[in-house]
Amino acid sequence: MSDPDFLQATRSSYDTIAPAYSAEHPDGLGEGPVEGALLAAFAELVRTAPGEASVADVGSGPGYVTARLNTLGLQAYGIDISPHMVALAREAHPGLRFEVGSMTSLDVADGTLGGIIALYSTIHVPDAHLPGVFTEFHRVLRAGGYVLLAFQASEGEQIHMAERYGQEISLDYYFRTPAKVCEVLAGTGFSLYAQARVEAQGERKWGRAFVLAQKVQKVG
Incomplete structure (x- = not known):
């Protein structure tokens, strides 16, 4: 079965802009003290909970969040839909694990992760597909596992971007309220x-x- 159109468009768009995006955002956490503090809190919760401290950074992009999680004592690896972005993350962070994959169908066994982090990656998921993504997160997390999300906060605003960094793309953004x-x-x-x-x-x-x-809890 082929991927939904929004996944194909997201993959193609980030493959196109991967070099420019990675150059502009080598470490986006450097300009976000709140993100850094929440990342540390997330890491402490996962690290001190019973069970594995393995974490998937879903929508890992250039890989700086994956790298930061490892410095915070977690066994973190990155997953991104863009093969080009994954290649650049591997180059920037040798020794860390990065895989090509989709948050709609994670190649992860049930109940095996201590945490999932998705910073500004669920913004490309249409409303109709968001419950399926969160259900997938629920499936792969162990009981008591944590998920940390970051997203632009707006009242149901949708944006289509046809160009970025001088490149032609087709990328949709879905902004939601907390x-x-x-x-x-x-x-x-x-x-x-x-x-x-x-x-x-x-x-x-x-x-x-x-x-x-x-x-x-289990989903009924």
């Missing part, structure tokens, strides 16, 4: 642990939201 994301998480077997929001500042048009949730 309440909407928490609602979908709750419907797929997660309990909210914490959330935060950074309002739009400077050149940032949209605020950024962060949701930390825990797998606490």
Whole structure:
């Protein structure tokens, strides 16, 4: 079965802009102190919980989040839909593991991960597919495992980008409120642990939201 159109478009677009994107964002956490603090909190929760401390960075891009998670004591590896982006991440972070894959169908056994992190990657998933993505996250997490999400916070805004870095692409962005994301998480077997929001500042048009949730139940 072929991938849905949005996955094919996302893969093709990031393959096209991978070099320019990676050059602009060698370590995007350097400009986000809130992201850094939440990443550290996530790492401590996963590291000190019973069971494996393995974590999948879903939508790992240039790989800087995967690298930071490893410095925080986790066994983290990256998954990205773009083969070109994965190749650049491997080059930038030799010795770390990066795989080509889709968050809609993770090549991970049931209940084996201590955590999943998805920073600004679920924004390319249409609303109709978001419950399926969170259900997949739920499947691969062990009981009590954590998921940390970051996304642009806006009331149901959708943007189509046809050009970036001077390259022709076809990339859709779906911005949501934290309440909407928490609602979908709750419907797929997660309990909210914490959330935060950074309002739009400077050149940032949209605020950024962060949701930390825990797998606490089976989906009926």
